[in-house]
Each structure stands twice: as structure tokens, then as C-alpha cells.
Amino acid sequence: xxxxxxxxxxxxxxxxxxxxxxxxxxxxxxxxxxxxxxxxxxxxxxxxxxxxxxxxxxxxxxxxxxxxxxxxxxxxxxxxxxxxxxxxxxxxxxxxxxxxxxxxxxxxxxxxxxxxxxxxxxxxxxxxxxxxxxxxxxxxxxxxxxxxxxxxxxxxxxxxxxxxxxxxxxxxxxxxxxxxxxxxxxxxxxxxxxxxxxxxxxxxxxxxxxxxxxxxxxxxxxxxxxxxxxxxxxxxxxxxxxxxxxxxxxxxxxxxxxxxxxxxxxxxxxxxxxxxxxxxxxxxxxxxxxxxxxxxxxxxxxxxxxxxxxxxxxxxxxxxxxxxxxxxxxxxxxxxxxxxxxxxxxxxxxxxxxxxxxxxxxxxxxxxxxxxxxxxxxxxxxxxxxxxxxxxxxxxxxxxx
Numbered sequence: 001x002x003x004x005x006x007x008x009x010x011x012x013x014x015x016x017x018x019x020x021x022x023x024x025x026x027x028x029x030x031x032x033x034x035x036x037x038x039x040x041x042x043x044x045x046x047x048x049x050x051x052x053x054x055x056x057x058x059x060x061x062x063x064x065x066x067x068x069x070x071x072x073x074x075x076x077x078x079x080x081x082x083x084x085x086x087x088x089x090x091x092x093x094x095x096x097x098x099x100x101x102x103x104x105x106x107x108x109x110x111x112x113x114x115x116x117x118x119x120x121x122x123x124x125x126x127x128x129x130x131x132x133x134x135x136x137x138x139x140x141x142x143x144x145x146x147x148x149x150x151x152x153x154x155x156x157x158x159x160x161x162x163x164x165x166x167x168x169x170x171x172x173x174x175x176x177x178x179x180x181x182x183x184x185x186x187x188x189x190x191x192x193x194x195x196x197x198x199x200x201x202x203x204x205x206x207x208x209x210x211x212x213x214x215x216x217x218x219x220x221x222x223x224x225x226x227x228x229x230x231x232x233x234x235x236x237x238x239x240x241x242x243x244x245x246x247x248x249x250x251x252x253x254x255x256x257x258x259x260x261x262x263x264x265x266x267x268x269x270x271x272x273x274x275x276x277x278x279x280x281x282x283x284x285x286x287x288x289x290x291x292x293x294x295x296x297x298x299x300x301x302x303x304x305x306x307x308x309x310x311x312x313x314x315x316x317x318x319x320x321x322x323x324x325x326x327x328x329x330x331x332x333x334x335x336x337x338x339x340x341x342x343x344x345x346x347x348x349x350x351x352x353x354x355x356x357x358x359x360x361x362x363x364x365x366x367x368x369x370x371x372x373x374x375x376x377x378x379x380x381x382x383x384x385x386x387x388x389x390x391x392x393x394x395x396x397x398x399x400x401x
Contacts, residue, residue, distance in 0.1 A: 004056050004066035004356045011355070015348045016052035016071035016081070016328060019044035034283040040347040047337040049305075049344060050080035052328045053087040055204055056356055058320035059211030059310060061243060062220030065320060066356070070331075082331035088204040092185055093327060095206055096197035097156045097341075098297030098306045099177070101258050102209055103195050104153050104161075106176045107168050108399070109254040115261060116383035116396040117149045119160035126162055126192050136162065136196065139298075139340070148383045150261050150396070154271050156295070158196050165195025174199075179249050180209040181219055197297055206308055207325035213258055214293070214310035214323055216368070217250035252370040253399045260397060262293035262309070263365055273342060277350040279311075282358050290357060291364045294349065296341035304329045305341040307349035311357060312365040319360060324353045374398040 018027040056066040069086030077083045107113040121144040127134040152160035170190035182205045212219035228237040264270035266278035280287035294309020310323035380392040
């Protein structure tokens, strides 16, 4: 889609290259960047982020609609910005927290956990006996105590994610992520830390994996070419006009439950931090909110920042089901200067998705909620059925049975 291609090239360029230019504002003006979007870009000046990449995919067909493997293919490069290296397909990057929705989805699908499962978010030593202690925490070093899976995923808590990975089993979890289309470097082995995204993968694979969640658990094969014609205009490939067949990697119900959790990240009443970057139909104060499901990821040393997310499937079968993913960082793997995904990749993701979806009907996910899911009131702290000691309850979604 030529319009979408121009959009994504514009945004990855201004996000990564404009802040490092002498006259950032002149570049933003020349590229037609709305004034409402300029503060976050200007805020990246001096923070050592020199490259960005992203893609737009139709998750219902697998068609790649736009692809930018770096912040600019033609610009002059340097050590931190290597323009003709395709980060999306050839770069190995740690996804960090952006892997968490897939890991929790595996547990929900396996019925070893539910969206109401309680995890204790307390400092825990996950190192094997006899080895040096490994006690990962959040960036703010705080403990939240008892949290349900829904909240643990929405607020990207690390300790519950690691505990969920241990319930899944690291080897089983790694193999299942491969079924979602994720590839890893040769000789990759399962490790406990994989649940918080330490194993490197390709960003384009994560985009496709998020698309599978959006597509009700069906992973579509990547389509870069629609057809090939000969000199007389006859279609010589593909032989059949039928869409390629996708692969079911999760049940419709489990995929919807994770979508229902992730869409809370664009709802300011649920998650005011991430919802700051909810996509809209266009830009500015009068722009209309567009529901979306998304998740970010920031490596512990700020070398890679990611954002991945999608819109609900359109009612019109001729419109694309949009999933967008972005990465920001440096080509030489140098860490940025203290910027998290909420300052970088999240606003870039929002800007791209807002522009490529402009004018499309605004639709919510409720329309595609599968039949058979069960709603039940649970104890807000334990996630179990309410008891005599229950002081607060919430409604949660469950797979049947």
C-alpha cells in the first residue's frame, strides 16, 4: 500500500533522525508532522536514539502493507545508524516485555492459568541452587503483592511473568512461541529469563505473532507478493486465487481473552500510563479515539524499545485488519540515554497506526467476541470465587469449563 509505505517511512525517519539533526523543527515542518505530535519527537533530542524500524501488516491475509527496515534507506549512515541493514527481518533484538502476551496466552490456552490467576509480585530469587542470586524487579523497584494475571500483563510486571513461564515450562513455552512464528538464533536454549524477553528474535516475527492473536489465534503466512503476470497480462502466479491457509496456533477464546486484556492499555480508566498513546482517527484535540490492543517492551539496559498492537477486525471484509509493530534503538546495540518505550516506541506506534487507519470505520473488539466464553465474578485479590472474606469482586472472562 503506497500510501501506508510513505506514512511509515515518514514516521520512522522523524522519530529517529530528526532529533539528531541541527534543526529538528524544520524537518518536522517540512515533513508535515502535526504540531500535536512534535513534543515527543523533540523530547528525544540528546538521548542517543539513532535508528527505528516498523511494518504494517493485514493480519487477516498476511499481506505486508508497509515495511521500513531502518529509519531511512538512502540517508548517510554511521556506526549507530546503518540505513541499509534491515532490522525487521535480519536484526536479532531482545523483545523484553513485548513477549509477555504470547507467554500468558500459552498458559491460558493450556488451561494451567486464567486471566484471574493470582501471582505474588514479590522479589524472588530465580537462580538455581548454588548459583549467584537473580532477583529481577521492575524499573521502579517496587513490589505489588497479590496481582491477577490481567493486571500483571496490563502493567507489565516482571516477577509474575517469570512465574507464569515456570508454570508453562521453559522448554514447552519456547517451542510454542516458535509455533507463533518466532525464530531464534541457532543454538538457542530455554532459560527462565525468556519469559521477560531476553531471547533475541526478529521484530517482523513479533508483528506477525501479534497479528495471530488479533486474528482469533490463526497465524497467516507472510505475503510480500500478490501475483506475477507475464508480458500479456496473464497471471502466472499464484496458480489459485484462493487465500493461503493460516495455521491455528491458539483457540479463538484464549486469543480473545488476551486481546481483552491488551485493549485495556488504550483505556485511560484501566491503564492511564499506556493509554496516553492510544491511537486516534487522525491527530489533534478533535481526533476520535480508536480502540486498539497493544504492548510495549524495553530492555533492562534500554538498548531496544518496542511497541506492537492491532485494531479490531473490520466489519468490511475488503478493509485490512491492521497490526503495527515498531522498534527503536541503535545499529551498534548501544543503549539509549534513559528513554523507555513509553517515551519512544509507543508514541511512534500510535502515530503510524493513527495515520494508516485514518478514515476507516471505528470498531471495537466486542463484535468479534467468540461464543462460549464465561463471565464470572471473582475475588479481586485471589482471583478465586468470592468467599465470606471477600471485600471486592471483579468480573473476569474464562474459557468454557
